[in-house]
Amino acid sequence: MLDKTSPLWWIFAAASVALYLSVMFPGMVNTRQKVFVSCGPAATFIAAVLYSYVNKWPITDLLPLYCAINLALAAGVIGHWKALHEYMAERAEDPTKGDDGTATPWILQMAFTLPVFMGAAFWYMNNS
Known part of the structure; x- marks a missing residue:
């Protein structure tokens, strides 16, 4: 098992940010x-x-x-780019508009992936 003080974690951190940004940017409508x-x-x-x-x-x-x-948030959007893009387009058009359910698929997936990934990280941090 990779030691948690390994310098490779800096590379993993940079890669996780790159993955996060590459997954999230296509869903964003404006700068x-x-x-x-x-x-x-x-x-x-x-x-x-x-x-x-x-x-x-x-x-x-x-x-x-x-x-x-970073990985959990990226994994929470995978497969839901269209819904994310529609949601962000609605928010760009009218930021005060309430939620009509377009956020539900990817929010639910994020609500699942975040505790799973963080639980695995806490387990790793306590056992390495």
């Missing part, structure tokens, strides 16, 4: 949405750095969790 989506991995990384600083943990110990979050 504003793409900028917002691209801030997700950066905000998550800043949160991980702050958490590691406050708790005196090496950041490399949190990289498996960081990768899991």
